[in-house]
Amino acid sequence: VLDRDVILERYMRVRALTAALVAPLSAEDMAVQSMPEASPVKWHLAHTTWFFEEFVLRGWRDERWRVLFNSYYEGAGPRHARAGRGLLSRPSLDEVRSWRSSVDDRMHPYIQRAPPSELACVLLGTHHEQQHQELILTDVLHAFSFNELKPAYVEAPPRRDVPIPTKRWCAFDETIARIGHAGDGFAFDNETPQHRVLVGAFSLASSLVTNREYADFIADRGYQRPELWLSDGWAMVQREGWTAPIYWDGDRAFTLYGLQPRDPNAPVTHVSFYEADAYARWAAARLPTEQEWERAAEAGGLSQMFDEAWQWTASAHLPYPRFRPLEGVLGEYNGKFMSGQMVLRGGSRLSPPDHVRATYRNFFPPFARWQMTGIRLARD
Amino acid sequence: VLDRDVILERYMRVRALTAALVAPLSAEDMAVQSMPEASPVKWHLAHTTWFFEEFVLRGWRDERWRVLFNSYYEGAGPRHARAGRGLLSRPSLDEVRSWRSSVDDRMHPYIQRAPPSELACVLLGTHHEQQHQELILTDVLHAFSFNELKPAYVEAPPRRDVPIPTKRWCAFDETIARIGHAGDGFAFDNETPQHRVLVGAFSLASSLVTNREYADFIADRGYQRPELWLSDGWAMVQREGWTAPIYWDGDRAFTLYGLQPRDPNAPVTHVSFYEADAYARWAAARLPTEQEWERAAEAGGLSQMFDEAWQWTASAHLPYPRFRPLEGVLGEYNGKFMSGQMVLRGGSRLSPPDHVRATYRNFFPPFARWQMTGIRLARD
């Protein structure tokens, strides 16, 4: 059963963090949409609020806002065109912020008095908002990357010397593993039901592929050798002219701190599944399946699992055995995206720490590069 | 010779009007780019300032701004991608406004002391800014049209009962007319040189096609009858699903005052050349050539020539005999657009009154609908 006070505290904390995250940005910064897959920050602020209004409070003052800030829920009625979110100068940022306050003001008493059966939806809304917290940062980075001024979201912190993790292969024996979420804690529907999987023996790298290692791949003509690539990936390399991760710029990389020297020991990030897969082939290794990754995560002992970069797996985003999406419109949350997406596991520097877990199934199309995505190798 | 004081007064007046025009808009409103052909208002504010910095003052503090706000001048170096102007949250509106002030502060003494030969460029810059004043309004209207909230740029003024112009045909005899600009006044290079043209006898409608008349065309299945359309126009009708002027919405039309009842006696606006041409064919008439239009304008006696809507002509934007573009980079201003564009004559409700003249050659592609464009009929 869900603890009302815990949920209320979580709600307030998550909402406050969203506000804190956007503090360095101007109204203009928050208006930009750099591609259909990305959204303006203002839209994120509104959509995460829309979630509570639509699925919990239902106190619309202007029904047109239902349309403007619906993301992809067919069951919630018509939607403003996804690629046109950057056209919405109205409602203004101030109006959106005011709406956020209004929703918060109404959610507070709601959480305190709602029937217990309704609290799950509130909890889902907080996890939903955490997903958008990470998207806010990746979308800002993407939008800023098109600006010749190369703006920084925030000042770079003082450089810390990170001890380089010693990379080693961690071996796992064949077993029948329990995969997926069970128990009382929160999980998205796509992590359920827990089920048994025969996972063969494998080894997993204890840490992520570094910028230095990835640079070796490039230097070895990795982006010029079709035999290293899946067919769709090679087509993308040629059509888009990929020669490096999306934000690499000579010896530097574009980051939320602006253009920065690239730390060779840091994990390579902002690579697509295609690049991760090609790198693994070049390295005489492979990407782990999501079951292998989860098994290793449950076993513990590996580093950079949740705190550096999401890790592409070799697994397509498909339903677990006996998967049932959530009832009603919220069943669209994950279930309809079980085609054309690859699973990522773990979490990133940008993920709220209390958002991730070993059973989490993040997913993006195999060509996506604007997320904080990296590479962990596996081998037989 | 150019009068220094007149130019200074004009410079200050034009610059001030630009500021006044954008006063009703928020920073967010000014950030939106709704299509590659349109620009954010902030970009217009910056580009019109860029013009003076680039071609007159050359006092760049940040060379990257040269790139950001160059429109299409190949000779002025690299350019930020046209379709990506809406991504430029930086520099901020405040920074752009500050730059405008800085340029104004420097232009003032410059105009007072510049060599006479340099004043023509300043004058050109003011006419350039007036062109962008109209674009600011048409681009805002286009951007707002995508928003389900249908925002108004300003409150609608009280409805005035306009006397309906009596439409009549004004006949003109064959003559050898002087076409194009001559003399001391300002003109763009594409209006020169003045030259003689044998213009046959023709008649011109004394006023513009009204919304009521255009509605009759629609009611008579104008958008369903290919025989009324040029081949390229018909292809556009089918591909884009055109069934009415771009901003018509039932009995209303979207305007800078928001959604408003459509005045049947007002001139139809926001039609493409293809629609104007199809309407004329339906009406057993034709569009005038630009020479016919200019001849009639010089003769006088017609109404709605400069103050309602630009009037599509049957003429492609081609060089006049012995046309020479301006020297240097400014030769790109008009000359390189002498392909794929149709000439419009007159002026519109949105045009600054001291900007237009009988020899003015405005031009847009035949499919463009977001400008304040209307129809004046001609016949043999």
Place this chain on the structure above:
Amino acid sequence: VLDRDVILERYMRVRALTAALVAPLSAEDMAVQSMPEASPVKWHLAHTTWFFEEFVLRGWRDERWRVLFNSYYEGAGPRHARAGRGLLSRPSLDEVRSWRSSVDDRMHPYIQRAPPSELACVLLGTHHEQQHQELILTDVLHAFSFNELKPAYVEAPPRRDVPIPTKRWCAFDETIARIGHAGDGFAFDNETPQHRVLVGAFSLASSLVTNREYADFIADRGYQRPELWLSDGWAMVQREGWTAPIYWDGDRAFTLYGLQPRDPNAPVTHVSFYEADAYARWAAARLPTEQEWERAAEAGGLSQMFDEAWQWTASAHLPYPRFRPLEGVLGEYNGKFMSGQMVLRGGSRLSPPDHVRATYRNFFPPFARWQMTGIRLARD
């Protein structure tokens, strides 16, 4: 070990069947390419011959033919553009046929004397050609479908009254199944290695979804209800205007026999994965995983497994555990297509009977509709 005589016999039989299959077609029929994914029949005739020349004989008389008829093997050098195969009026059909004879003449002694280690490649070439035999028929059907004359590949045979299979659910218990190919028989590399998989309990429909059943789905507004569809599938429905299987035309369907009345009891065919998945959701069932399908096929007792239509599974085309592609250029045969493809199992009316088997992993993109593809339901 491979039996030389068996392979020779198989080689001759397969090659002769290809010739027989194209006998009803004119040189013009064989020149058409209806979309990038389909190829002209002449190109199929040439490419299947190219396979033996490239990987076995290496007796090129004109190196440019290596380019013209290379399909997708990066390791075999440059390729004629895939979408431009329909432009190749030269070499003529007669020249291609003559080349086929020449290769057959050289393959005959080659097979009789080749080192045993080389015979596997010959055998692979025959299975490769069998795949193209089916593609020849599906590509001809697709090409003919664009012709207002609705040509027939062959005359329709006399209508046979097929006993309607009684549909029932066949239940299977949880087990650890051996999945994939092992042993001496032929298999493609993507069927290997055999490995153990924990397959939970499930039931499989004994026969395929019929045209009548699929018509019920349509009548129940199946193509208008987004909640039945995966997100990518719904986007396709809307963008492409899908309202029925690709070749349905009122009460008839376009077939290799021309436009024919649709047999309500026959399996529905020419549906995409998206349609199969949406149908299954509508029917309160699901598609089987490829492991479930294979387990059931090994168990036996179901009908329409191999002889009506390929059956979409819920499984993406991913590598089996410890999968190794073939050595060298032939490693591109299947391995590089392990992204963006769904697995189909079984075989179709158009498949050569000695070509299919229970471990066979056919694959196509989820939107593909021009193959002989159908639906078998599963449930928990």
Place this chain on the structure above:
Amino acid sequence: VLDRDVILERYMRVRALTAALVAPLSAEDMAVQSMPEASPVKWHLAHTTWFFEEFVLRGWRDERWRVLFNSYYEGAGPRHARAGRGLLSRPSLDEVRSWRSSVDDRMHPYIQRAPPSELACVLLGTHHEQQHQELILTDVLHAFSFNELKPAYVEAPPRRDVPIPTKRWCAFDETIARIGHAGDGFAFDNETPQHRVLVGAFSLASSLVTNREYADFIADRGYQRPELWLSDGWAMVQREGWTAPIYWDGDRAFTLYGLQPRDPNAPVTHVSFYEADAYARWAAARLPTEQEWERAAEAGGLSQMFDEAWQWTASAHLPYPRFRPLEGVLGEYNGKFMSGQMVLRGGSRLSPPDHVRATYRNFFPPFARWQMTGIRLARD
């Protein structure tokens, strides 16, 4: 009045020439469509026959053929998709040829007995077919150019040493010229009515720009200098990667004789309007207006006017004053293409000699390169 015998003789001669032109081609060669703007030769054979069946005989045996071979006449009912003409393997070439014979058999007595008022349409049909004769050759060349075998339409004739024309500027005084067709001879509707135009003084080059001259333009970085190009042209250069005329290949050019050494003294051909215009600017000259060209052609004394390459003019394809298209469906022949097209004057090596004349207004979009198009310079 039209002479019945002359028309009959002309009909038979034109139809026979079409048959002769395609004699070197196989049924496969005649099936290829290399781009939407080009058509298969078989389609040309059928469409030119369709013209007589549709507009004269109206003896359809299969109404579907009306659809298959209608080019662009909205008034003649539905049309097979233009880009899908290469999919029409049926009717076969033999069937089309048989149809041609049938039409010829019926046209013969028709011409002998038709009411005089109907003969104009027959005459138009012969000129229509002559236009397609040239298109057959340019379309074959385009289709063959994609084939790595670089086929030749016919063997190259023995090289003849052409005397190089001495280029000189021919000066013309200002005059009021009669432009356009008048009198009894044949002309297309877009050449009418004859009208007076004030044509200023100008000079015209006595011969066409040669390959050597055009190579100098390339060597002088003509394709890298935006200041030489119209804006649309420069966009095309960059998007399409143009660096030379379409069929240039090192020191050779692809021709109807296959790859051939390029004769430096021959006129440059297969250039777009954009390239012609850029070359002229580079050469400190300009393209002539169509009125200048016609005036000079009437005056006589220039070479290469009709027998080498069509000459791009500076004139858009617009209606002449008081232009009226033909009555009925044939009014679509030229009139609806008076947008987006530039006028070419003269005739080419591929034009039937009795097809061209001084008033002829050929037209193609400014980017078209696959026609036999060249450059004649003008200057003030």
